[in-house]
Amino acid sequence: xxxxxxxxxxxxxxxxxxxxxxxxxxxxxxxxxxxxxxxxxxxxxxxxxxxxxxxxxxxxxxxxxxxxxxxxxxxxxxxxxxxxxxxxxxxxxxxxxxxxxxxxxxxxxxxxxxxxxxxxxxxxxxxxxxxxxxxxxxxxxxxxxxxxxxxxxxxxxxxxxxxxxxxxxxxxxxxxxxxxxxxxxxxxxxxxxxxxxxxxxxxxxxxxxxxxxxxxxxxxxxxxxxxxxxxxxxxxxxxxxxxxxxxxxxxxxxxxxxxxxxxxxxxxxxxxxxxxxxxxxxxxxxxxxxxxxxxxxxxxxxxxxxxxxxxxxxxxxxxxxxxxxxxxxxxxxxxxxxxxxxxxxxxxxxxxxxxxxxxxxxxxxxxxxxxxxxxxxxxxxxxxxxxxxxxxxxxxxxxxxxxxxxxxxxxxxxxxxxxxxxxxxxxxxxxxxxxxxxxxxxxxxxxxxxxxxxxxx
Amino acid sequence: xxxxxxxxxxxxxxxxxxxxxxxxxxxxxxxxxxxxxxxxxxxxxxxxxxxxxxxxxxxxxxxxxxxxxxxxxxxxxxxxxxxxxxxxxxxxxxxxxxxxxxxxxxxxxxxxxxxxxxxxxxxxxxxxxxxxxxxxxxxxxxxxxxxxxxxxxxxxxxxxxxxxxxxxxxxxxxxxxxxxxxxxxxxxxxxxxxxxxxxxxxxxxxxxxxxxxxxxxxxxxx
Numbered sequence: 001x002x003x004x005x006x007x008x009x010x011x012x013x014x015x016x017x018x019x020x021x022x023x024x025x026x027x028x029x030x031x032x033x034x035x036x037x038x039x040x041x042x043x044x045x046x047x048x049x050x051x052x053x054x055x056x057x058x059x060x061x062x063x064x065x066x067x068x069x070x071x072x073x074x075x076x077x078x079x080x081x082x083x084x085x086x087x088x089x090x091x092x093x094x095x096x097x098x099x100x101x102x103x104x105x106x107x108x109x110x111x112x113x114x115x116x117x118x119x120x121x122x123x124x125x126x127x128x129x130x131x132x133x134x135x136x137x138x139x140x141x142x143x144x145x146x147x148x149x150x151x152x153x154x155x156x157x158x159x160x161x162x163x164x165x166x167x168x169x170x171x172x173x174x175x176x177x178x179x180x181x182x183x184x185x186x187x188x189x190x191x192x193x194x195x196x197x198x199x200x201x202x203x204x205x206x207x208x209x210x211x212x213x214x215x216x217x218x219x220x221x222x223x224x225x226x227x228x229x230x231x232x233x234x235x236x237x238x239x240x241x242x243x244x245x246x247x248x249x250x251x252x253x254x255x256x257x258x259x260x261x262x263x264x265x266x267x268x269x270x271x272x273x274x275x276x277x278x279x280x281x282x283x284x285x286x287x288x289x290x291x292x293x294x295x296x297x298x299x300x301x302x303x304x305x306x307x308x309x310x311x312x313x314x315x316x317x318x319x320x321x322x323x324x325x326x327x328x329x330x331x332x333x334x335x336x337x338x339x340x341x342x343x344x345x346x347x348x349x350x351x352x353x354x355x356x357x358x359x360x361x362x363x364x365x366x367x368x369x370x371x372x373x374x375x376x377x378x379x380x381x382x383x384x385x386x387x388x389x390x391x392x393x394x395x396x397x398x399x400x401x402x403x404x405x406x407x408x409x410x411x412x413x414x415x416x417x418x419x420x421x422x423x424x425x426x427x428x429x430x431x432x433x434x435x436x437x438x439x440x441x442x443x444x445x446x447x448x449x450x451x452x453x454x455x456x457x
Numbered sequence: 458x459x460x461x462x463x464x465x466x467x468x469x470x471x472x473x474x475x476x477x478x479x480x481x482x483x484x485x486x487x488x489x490x491x492x493x494x495x496x497x498x499x500x501x502x503x504x505x506x507x508x509x510x511x512x513x514x515x516x517x518x519x520x521x522x523x524x525x526x527x528x529x530x531x532x533x534x535x536x537x538x539x540x541x542x543x544x545x546x547x548x549x550x551x552x553x554x555x556x557x558x559x560x561x562x563x564x565x566x567x568x569x570x571x572x573x574x575x576x577x578x579x580x581x582x583x584x585x586x587x588x589x590x591x592x593x594x595x596x597x598x599x600x601x602x603x604x605x606x607x608x609x610x611x612x613x614x615x616x617x618x619x620x621x622x623x624x625x626x627x628x629x630x631x632x633x634x635x636x637x638x639x640x641x642x643x644x645x646x647x648x649x650x651x652x653x654x655x656x657x658x659x660x661x662x663x664x665x666x667x668x669x670x671x672x673x674x675x676x677x678x679x
Contacts, residue, residue: 074522095518096499097530131502139504142513146544153544 017045017092017100020133023052026126030054033122037110041122043092044101047071051100063089063103085112088119094130102126192418210286217286221279228272235265284314302336303344305369305376305443311341312348313367316356325356325363332370335445339423347419350412351380351439358384358437374445375425381438387431395429460552461652470531470648471552472640476559477566477573478510478538481598484627485559486517486535489637492630494671497521511537514549521668525658531641531669538573546576551584555592555644557636559627562597562605592643594621596636601626638670 026043033041034055042053048063048071062068067089070079079101083089087105091098102123106115238261241252256262313320313327320327337344355365359382366381387395394400396417420427424444431437460469474482483503490501497520504513519531536546550556558577560570581588597611608624615622621639625632645654645665654660 093499095516095530095532096497096520097518097528135502135504138502138516139513142504142545142548145548149547150544 015094015099015134015137017043017051017094020094020130020137021052025129025133026052027054029122029125029129033104033118036118037106037114038104038118039086039107039110040103040105042103043126044103046099046101048101055105063101067101086110086115088115090119090123092126092130094134188414192414213282213286217279217282221276221283224272224276224279228276231268231272235268238265285317287314300338300340302338303341305334305337305344305378306331308341308344309348309367309369309378312345312352315345315349316352319353319356323356323363324361325365328364328366330366330368332368334369334371334376337376337443337445339443343419343422347416347441348378348380350416351441353412355380355382355384355437358382358386371445372442376441376443376445378441378443379438380441381436383436386433386435387429387437388433389431392429392431396427465528466526467528468530468648468652470529470554470644472531472533472555472557472644473550473553474533474535474557474559475546475550475573475577476536476538477561477569478540480538480559480561480566480570480573481625481627482535482538482559483511483515485557485596485598485625485633485636486515486533488627488630488633489533490517492634492672492676494673496671497668510539511535512542513537513545519669523654523658523660523664525660527654527658527660529660529668533637540572540576543576543580547580547583550577550580550586553584553586553591554647555640556594557640558593558595560595560597562599562611562624563602564604564606567606590647592640592647594623594636594640594643596623596625596632598625598627598632600624600631601629634670634672638666641666641669 021043030041030043030052031054038055040053040055040057042050042057042063044050044063048068050057050061053061063071064084064087067079067082070082079089079091086108087103090102092100092102102119104115104119104122106118242256309329309331319325352365356363362383364383366379368377368379368381370377391400391402396413400414417427420441420443425442427442428440429437430440460471461467474485476482486501490498499518499520502516502518503511504515514537515535517533519533520529522528534549536542536549556577558574560566560574578588581591595615597606597608599605611622611624621643623632623636623639625636627633642662642665645662648654649662652658654665655662
């Protein structure tokens with residue numbers, strides 16, 4: 001609006017006589033004067049040149065020479081005193097500025113008083129004509145200016161109104177859709193929080209349980225070893241007895257057979273070995289649980305991607321054994337990654353879990369890690385049934401699941417996606433039916449840290 | 458804003474009497490017309506009025522030639538004060554070279570003064586004139602009436618702005634000439650900076666003011 005074309009409004013600036021008057025305005029007056037007895041009636045410009053004239057017009061079409069001289073000398077003040085017996089001269093003013101002359105001459109015979117009266121009357125008439133024309137010009141100019149400006153303002157207002165109307169119309173139309181979208185967003189955010197809360201609780205619980213199991217496991221393991229040593233001593237003693245034939249009696253032989261001592265001595269070795277193995281396994285599980293939950297590392301720290309992958313696999317060892325899955329590790333050299341190890345493990349875990357359920361038997365999961373420039377690239381491939389192309393774009397959506405109702409809530413990959421995004425990385429999936437699925441995670445090793453807003457703070 | 462034609466040696470200046478409706482803008486020009494010498498002063502042109510109210514504008518023109526030959530035309534305009542004529546006010550204000558704001562001294566009119574002054578600020582910005590630079594004076598008119606805002610109060614309110622303030626009773630011709638002379642003097646300063654009126658055209662401030670605001674002979678004798 002402010003930039004609107006500024007109309008040059010200079011009311012009646014520099015209007016000369018010719019701008020104000022035209023022949024039809026003046027000639028009838030001049031003609032009437034000649035008819036009333038004048039010899040010559042003329043209107044001139046400010047230099048004394050005739051603009052309009054009637055009667056006996058001189059060839060040079062200008063005022064008498066005495067007047068012309070006075071004009072040249074700019075002696076305007078004395079001009080009107082130059083009037084002679086047989087002619088009269090009056091200056092015509094417009095806005096206080098002399099812009100021309102009104103001249104009338106008469107034959108010598110004409111009464112001088114009559115000439116003066118004729119001059120006065122006609123000059124008054126001429127001034128009224130000029131005045132009215134100027135007024136009309138001013139009014140027209142002003143009117144045009146105002147109308148044009150008002151019209152342009154109206155156009156501008158109309159444009160703005162149309163734009164805002166369109167905006168509100170669009171807003172109204174999309175409002176419902178936006179409410180739905182926002183509601184979905186809120187629902188997702190809420191579920192993520194719940195999930196996170198749940199994972200944190202499970203982590204804490206696991207860490208607590210791991211700690212509680214650790215102590216009794218310590219003495220069970222140690223006692224088993226001691227027990228094994230004791231048994232060896234007892235065994236040796238028994239062997240000694242049996243080799244001393246002199247001391248052998250029928251009675252002791254019968255008792256030995258009855259109590260299956262030979263079998264026991266043999267079996268005890270296996271039992272204790274199995275128990276020690278079991279205890280060792282429990283110990284490993286506890287260590288893995290502790291590492292996985294990272295209960296002591298709530299904040300980001302430097303970590304090894306390969307180690308965290310091993311921790312995750314460790315947590316899943318039971319699942320892996322149950323499903324007789326084979327894990328093929330192809331770890332490369334990857335620089336340290338800065339992040340929350342618990343979250344990274346969580347991200348890996350959800351993909352590995354899906355891989356372990358990708359088919360019923362002969363599962364092979366290939367885990368590859370490598371460094372490409374400043375990125376760690378982790379690929380987890382299975383040989384499962386694959387992900388149908390029509391749902392590939394939806395697998396990271398919250399609540400999207402192919403499992404039966406009650407078996408999964410469809411948050412696993414969403415959580416993974418959020419964690420990877422949080423560290424400025426991305427995750428892609430490639431899959432063809434019956435040819436397995438490959439998830440490729442790219443994580444920047446430097447630069448971007450803590451992008452997305454953390455539901456996992 | 459000044460219209461200046463160097464080849465033709467012409468300069469056209471525009472002074473505007475602004476203010477709320479019925480504050481006495483036209484009356485100011487009428488009195489000026491009455492008291493100023495006829496020489497170099499044109500007639501007051503009043504475009505149509507309705508019930509004593511200006512619809513378009515009034516125009517009091519002046520014309521004189523500087524010693525150096527520069528022809529100077531000064532056109533003094535009034536604007537219509539009524540709110541509805543804002544488009545006309547903008548048109549008249551365009552390319553103004555000086556402004557006299559005529560305020561109504563009556564206490565009851567205070568709000569209208571404020572509104573009109575804000576309108577002036579807005580319209581000056583609209584037509585691209587810097588209110589800080591253009592010559593501007595304020596006249597508190599109608600000092601002859603009762604229930605008017607006190608002079609002390611007026612000075613207190615306007616002192617900090619640095620805008621010259623005049624008291625007037627235009628109906629009785631008081632303060633009208635002083636207001637005009639100061640406006641003309643300020644306008645001279647404003648133009649002299651850019652067009653060297655004194656250096657190039659041998660036109661001093663005194664000459665400029667006297668040519669425009671010269672009392673008619675019979676008044677001057679008193």
